[in-house]
Amino acid sequence: xxxxxxxxxxxxxxAVLEMTGYQxxxxxxxGKYIKLNxxxxxxxxxxxxxxxxxxxxxxxxxxxPDATASAFRNAAASVLGxxxxxxxxxxxxxxxxTMVTRAFVGEGQTVRWPFPSYVLYxxxxxxxGAVGQPIxxxxxxxxxxxxxxxxxxxxxxxxxxxxxxxxxxxGREQILELAEALPCPILVDEAYADFxxxxxxxxVTQNEQILISRTLSKSYGLAGMRFGYLVAQPxxxxxxxxxxxxxxxxxxxxxxxxxAIADQEWLRQNVAKIKSTRDRMSLRLQxxxxxxxxxxxxxxxxxxxxxxxxxxxxxLKQNRLLVxxxxxxxxxxxxxxxxxxxxxxxALITILNSIL
Amino acid sequence: xxxxxxxxxxxxxxAVLEMTGYQxxxxxxxGKYIKLNxxxxxxxxxxxxxxxxxxxxxxxxxxxPDATASAFRNAAASVLGxxxxxxxxxxxxxxxxTMVTRAFVGEGQTVRWPFPSYVLYxxxxxxxGAVGQPIxxxxxxxxxxxxxxxxxxxxxxxxxxxxxxxxxxxGREQILELAEALPCPILVDEAYADFxxxxxxxxVTQNEQILISRTLSKSYGLAGMRFGYLVAQPxxxxxxxxxxxxxxxxxxxxxxxxxAIADQEWLRQNVAKIKSTRDRMSLRLQxxxxxxxxxxxxxxxxxxxxxxxxxxxxxLKQNRLLVxxxxxxxxxxxxxxxxxxxxxxxALITILNSIL
Numbered sequence: 058x059x060x061x062x063x064x065x066x067x068x069x070x071x072a073v074l075e076m077t078g079y080q081x082x083x084x085x086x087x088g089k090y091i092k093l094n095x096x097x098x099x100x101x102x103x104x105x106x107x108x109x110x111x112x113x114x115x116x117x118x119x120x121x122p123d124a125t126a127s128a129f130r131n132a133a134a135s136v137l138g139x140x141x142x143x144x145x146x147x148x149x150x151x152x153x154x155t156m157v158t159r160a161f162v163g164e165g166q167t168v169r170w171p172f173p174s175y176v177l178y179x180x181x182x183x184x185x186g187a188v189g190q191p192i193x194x195x196x197x198x199x200x201x202x203x204x205x206x207x208x209x210x211x212x213x214x215x216x217x218x219x220x221x222x223x224x225x226x227x228g229r230e231q232i233l234e235l236a237e238a239l240p241c242p243i244l245v246d247e248a249y250a251d252f253x254x255x256x257x258x259x260x261v262t263q264n265e266q267i268l269i270s271r272t273l274s275k276s277y278g279l280a281g282m283r284f285g286y287l288v289a290q291p292x293x294x295x296x297x298x299x300x301x302x303x304x305x306x307x308x309x310x311x312x313x314x315x316x317a318i319a320d321q322e323w324l325r326q327n328v329a330k331i332k333s334t335r336d337r338m339s340l341r342l343q344x345x346x347x348x349x350x351x352x353x354x355x356x357x358x359x360x361x362x363x364x365x366x367x368x369x370x371x372x373l374k375q376n377r378l379l380v381x382x383x384x385x386x387x388x389x390x391x392x393x394x395x396x397x398x399x400x401x402x403x404a405l406i407t408i409l410n411s412i413l
Numbered sequence: 414x415x416x417x418x419x420x421x422x423x424x425x426x427x428a429v430l431e432m433t434g435y436q437x438x439x440x441x442x443x444g445k446y447i448k449l450n451x452x453x454x455x456x457x458x459x460x461x462x463x464x465x466x467x468x469x470x471x472x473x474x475x476x477x478p479d480a481t482a483s484a485f486r487n488a489a490a491s492v493l494g495x496x497x498x499x500x501x502x503x504x505x506x507x508x509x510x511t512m513v514t515r516a517f518v519g520e521g522q523t524v525r526w527p528f529p530s531y532v533l534y535x536x537x538x539x540x541x542g543a544v545g546q547p548i549x550x551x552x553x554x555x556x557x558x559x560x561x562x563x564x565x566x567x568x569x570x571x572x573x574x575x576x577x578x579x580x581x582x583x584g585r586e587q588i589l590e591l592a593e594a595l596p597c598p599i600l601v602d603e604a605y606a607d608f609x610x611x612x613x614x615x616x617v618t619q620n621e622q623i624l625i626s627r628t629l630s631k632s633y634g635l636a637g638m639r640f641g642y643l644v645a646q647p648x649x650x651x652x653x654x655x656x657x658x659x660x661x662x663x664x665x666x667x668x669x670x671x672x673a674i675a676d677q678e679w680l681r682q683n684v685a686k687i688k689s690t691r692d693r694m695s696l697r698l699q700x701x702x703x704x705x706x707x708x709x710x711x712x713x714x715x716x717x718x719x720x721x722x723x724x725x726x727x728x729l730k731q732n733r734l735l736v737x738x739x740x741x742x743x744x745x746x747x748x749x750x751x752x753x754x755x756x757x758x759x760a761l762i763t764i765l766n767s768i769l
Contacts, residue, residue, distance in 0.1 A: 081659045
C-alpha cells in the first residue's frame with residue numbers, strides 16, 4: 058500500500074481508498090453500436106409497464122412513494138407463491154446485494170463466492186472492509202469440495218445462479234446442500250433465472266439461510282428502471298428493512314414493476330424468443346470455431362480455438378459491435394456475448410465471418 | 414443488551430439487531446387526509462418533468478441508464494456555477510447521506526450532529542457500527558461552543574441547514590468556522606435551502622471539508638421520484654463513485670431531474686408561493702396561541718401555550734389532518750407542520766379553531 062494521501066483524502070476509510078470500484082460494461086456515447094456487452098434485453102418491456110409509469114407521472118410526484126412497495130409485493134407474492142412479507146424491494150438487485158452485505162457482514166468478516174462470477178461481489182466486500190474468499194469453480198463450472206467447507210468462517214456466501222460469465226447453473230440440491238453445510242446466509246443471485254426455467258425460490262421455505270435475489274433488468278427488459286427484490290423468510294426481511302434507505306424505490310418504478318410482474322404472458326414470450334436466438338447463436342458460434350459453454354442465461358461465454366479473445370473483442374468493436382471481454386486472474390480470459398435479436402445475431406455472424 | 418436470538422437472527426451484525434430503524438412520517442392508506450406531516454410540496458412539479466419522464470418511458474427502458482447521470486450534472490453545473498465533476502447524484506439525498514457515511518465512517522468511529530435534527534443521522538451511524546455524538550442546540554437553535562471542539566475525534570459531521578424540525582438556519586460564516594475548527598468532513602444537508610434563499614454551495618470551493626447535499630424532493634415537488642445530489646470537490650466525488658451502486662439513478666429520474674433543474678422559473682414561482690403561505694401560517698398560528706419558531710424551510714415548528722402538542726396532534730388527526738408530532742429525549746416535544754396550499758392552511762386553521 059502506498060503512503061496515505063494528503064488533504065481530505067486521508068479522511069476516507071482505508072477500505073475505500075484501496076479499492077478500485079466496480080467497472081461496468083462500456084456504455085458507448087458516440088455513434089451507433091450493436092450492444093451485446095451488458096446482458097440487456099434487446100426488446101422493449103410490456104406495454105403495460107410504460108402505461109403504468111406514464112399514469113403515475115401524470116398524477117404528479119410530489120408525494121413520497123410507498124416505502125415498502127406493497128403493490129409490487131402483493132403482485133409478486135401471487136406469482137411466486139410466497140406471502141408478501143417474504144419480499145423486500147430494491148433499487149435494482151445491486152441494492153439488494155448491498156443491503157444483505159451491510160446487514161450480515163462486519164469489518165474483517167469473510168465473504169465467499171465462486172470464481173469467476175459477478176464482479177460486484179468483491180466490490181461490496183471491500184466497501185464493508187470485509188475479507189473476500191473467492192473459490193475457483195472446477196473447469197466444468199461445478200462447485201469444488203472446498204466451497205462446502207467452513208474454513209475461514211464465512212459470514213455470507215454469494216452464488217450467481219445461473220452464473221455470469223459462464224451462463225451455467227447449479228442444481229437445486231446443491232444449493233440446499235450448501236445451506237446445510239455452511240452456517241451462514243447463502244445469497245442466490247437469480248438475475249438470469251427466468252432464462253433457465255429453474256429457480257430456487259421455493260427452497261426459501263425449506264431453509265432460512267437461503268435468500269434469493271431477483272431483478273427486472275434482464276428478463277423483463279427494465280435495466281433502465283432499476284428494480285429488484287429479495288425473497289427470504291420474514292424474520293430476515295424485518296432486519297433488512299432497517300438497513301435499506303426508507304424510500305429506496307420510487308413511485309414510477311413501483312408502478313412499472315407491478316405492471317411488469319403481473320404480465321407473465323409477456324415474460325413467457327420474451328424468454329422464448331431469447332432462448333430460441335440463444336440456441337441459434339450457440340450453433341453458429343460453434344460452426345465458426347468457438348468453444349461455447351452451454352448457457353442457461355441470456356448470454357454465451359465462449360473462446361475461439363485459434364484467435365485470442367482480446368483480438369476478437371477489438372475487431373468486433375472496430376466493426377461497431379460491443380461484446381464483453383473478460384480476463385480473470387489465474388483463470389484466463391474469454392468473451393461474454395449477450396443474446397440480442399435475431400438481426401443482431403446475423404450482424405454478429407457476418408462480422409465474425411469477415412474477421413476470423 | 415438482551416441475549417442473542419436463535420436461528421438466522423444470530424448471524425446479523427449486532428449493530429443491525431440492536432437498532433430500531435428509521436421511522437418516517439405516517440403515510441395513511443385508508444381514506445382522505447390533509448397531509449402536512451412529511452414536508453412534501455403540495456404542488457405538482459414542472460410540466461416539463463412529466464413530459465421528460467413520459468418520453469423516456471415511451472422510448473423503452475431495456476438499456477441501463479447513464480451511471481453518472483451526466484445530463485443532470487451538466488444542467489445542474491450551469492445552475493450552481495460549479496464544474497460537473499463536482500457533482501454526484503443519488504437515489505434521493507438519503508442515498509447521498511448513506512454514501513458519505515459509508516465512505517468516511519468505519520466501525521467504532523464518531524459521527525456528530527446537532528440535536529434535535531434529522532432522525533436519519535443516528536440511523537446511518539448505527540448501521541455503520543459507529544458511535545453517535547449528538548450535541549444539543551442552544552435554546553435559540555444556535556450551535557453551542559462544544560460543537561466546534563475536537564472532543565471525541567468525529568469522523569463526520571452532519572448539519573441540516575435549514576434544520577428540521579426547527580426550520581432555523583445557521584449562517585454561512587458558522588459553517589466555514591466549523592470546517593476550520595474540525596478535521597473532518599462537514600455534510601451540510603441543504604434539503605430545504607431553496608426555501609431559505611441562502612445556500613453554502615459556493616463554500617465548497619473554499620474548503621474541501623464542506624460537502625453540500627441537495628434533494629429534488631422538497632422544492633421541486635419530486636419526493637415520489639427520488640433524486641438528490643452532492644456538491645463537493647472532485648477528489649471527494651471520485652472516491653464516492655466507488656461506494657455508490659453503479660446504476661443508482663434510473664433513466665426516468667435522470668430525465669425528470671434534468672428537466673426539473675433546468676426549469677428555474679418554476680422553482681422560483683413555487684418557492685414564492687410556499688413562502689407566502691408560510692408567512693400567513695406563522696401569523697395565524699401565533700394568533701391562535703402557538704409559540705412559532707421563525708422558519709427558513711417549508712414547515713413550521715411550534716408549541717401551543719396551553720394545550721399539549723400530543724393532544725393537538727391527535728385532535729388534528731381525528732379531523733383527518735396529519736401533522737408531525739415529535740418528542741425528543743431530554744429536549745421536549747412539539748409539532749412540525751408542513752406548509753401546504755392556502756386552502757390546506759385554511760382547513761388547518763378551521764380545525765384548530767374548533768379544537769383549541
